[in-house]
Amino acid sequence: MAKRGWDEFEIGAMLRSFDGVSNDIATTQQEDRNYSQSNSFVASVADWRIAKPVFNKDFCIDCQFCWIYCPDMSIIARDKKMIGVDMDHCKGCGICVEVCPTNPKSLLMFPEQADEEAVLTQWPAKDKETK
Numbered sequence: 174m175a176k177r178g179w180d181e182f183e184i185g186a187m188l189r190s191f192d193g194v195s196n197d198i199a200t201t202q203q204e205d206r207n208y209s210q211s212n213s214f215v216a217s218v219a220d221w222r223i224a225k226p227v228f229n230k231d232f233c234i235d236c237q238f239c240w241i242y243c244p245d246m247s248i249i250a251r252d253k254k255m256i257g258v259d260m261d262h263c264k265g266c267g268i269c270v271e272v273c274p275t276n277p278k279s280l281l282m283f284p285e286q287a288d289e290e291a292v293l294t295q296w297p298a299k300d301k302e303t304k
């Protein structure tokens with residue numbers, strides 16, 4: 174399929190996420206899905222990223238909100254356990270951080286060049302509840 178610029182599409186045009194029949198996608202692992210060329214899993218936008226989410230498993234409650242809301246399917250989870258972030262596809266939008274409900278958050282945004290081991294040692298403390 175020839176690639177087209179975003180401004181060449183007709184209003185209302187639809188890009189399909191998967192090629193062929195796509196039954197049971199929710200229970201199919203990412204690596205086994207038949208993604209189309211227009212899906213962001215194939216056409217990665219990770220080079221847009223100027224800030225990255227860092228995952229701190231010490232506070233995670235495996236609620237899966239980040240997995241549900243990530244627009245680029247970049248949250249890696251297995252058996253309903255959060256494992257980490259797929260940095261080959263994450264575009265750094267920060268939605269996963271916004272929806273993370275823990276206190277402190279289990280995902281926080283840091284500059285792209287930040288050292289992950291170092292930022293994990295500087296994680297914020299729990300916010301005291303205020304009425």
Ligand code: SF4
Nearest residue numbers: 243263264266267269
């Ligand atoms: S910042 Fe979070 S929500 Fe946004 S693409 Fe990356 S993992 Fe997904």
Ligand code: SF4
Nearest residue numbers: 233234236237239273
């Ligand atoms: S939203 Fe936060 S607490 Fe929930 S699974 Fe993701 S990182 Fe863990």
